[in-house]
Amino acid sequence: xxxxxxxxxxxxxxxxxxxxxxxxxxxxxxxxxxxxxxxxxxxxxxxxxxxxxxxxxxxxxxxxxxxxxxxxxxxxxxxxxxxxxxxxxxxxxxxxxxxxxxxxxxxxxxxxxxxxxxxxxxxxxxxxxx
Numbered sequence: 001x002x003x004x005x006x007x008x009x010x011x012x013x014x015x016x017x018x019x020x021x022x023x024x025x026x027x028x029x030x031x032x033x034x035x036x037x038x039x040x041x042x043x044x045x046x047x048x049x050x051x052x053x054x055x056x057x058x059x060x061x062x063x064x065x066x067x068x069x070x071x072x073x074x075x076x077x078x079x080x081x082x083x084x085x086x087x088x089x090x091x092x093x094x095x096x097x098x099x100x101x102x103x104x105x106x107x108x109x110x111x112x113x114x115x116x117x118x119x120x121x122x123x124x125x126x127x128x129x130x
Contacts, residue, residue: 001075002107008114009073009083012105017066026057032116039119052119061091066099081105081114098124 002008016032019025033049046052068087076082083103088096104118 001077002079002081003075005075005081006073008105009081009103010071012081012103012114013068013071013083013085016103017068020056021064021066023062027053029053029056034115034117037116037118039116039121041121042123061094064089064091067096076104079107079111080117100124 016029019028030049030053033052035048037049037052038045038047039052039055041055044055046055066087066089068085070084070086072084074082081104083105085101085103087099089099090096100120100122102118102120103116105114106117107114
């Protein structure tokens with residue numbers, strides 16, 4: 001297991017949201033995925049860099065700001081890192097929404113960096129019947 005899992009997970013999260021929150025740099029997120037990467041976004045599943053980047057770059061808002069509450073990291077037995085992010089996001093003029101996002105980071109073949117093998121994203125919206 002990777003003893004630097006916290007450092008790796010926290011550095012990854014900072015890089016991810018810095019790129020994601022700027023529409024001009026969002027396409028650079030492609031470098032964090034591979035053809036085998038999988039994402040579940042609000043229940044919709046997609047695989048591969050092209051499909052994931054298409055989803056990310058075609059979201060229906062112009063601006064977004066993520067405010068992170070917690071970042072929890074765990075090492076995996078194959079040298080990877082599991083990361084759970086909980087926070088709030090604010091898009092355009094909408095009010096803030098809670099969200100949670102999970103990343104499973106795997107080391108690249110040469111072991112010098114990590115890529116997103118699996119990712120899950122959910123808004124924390126509760127539909128309470130009246």
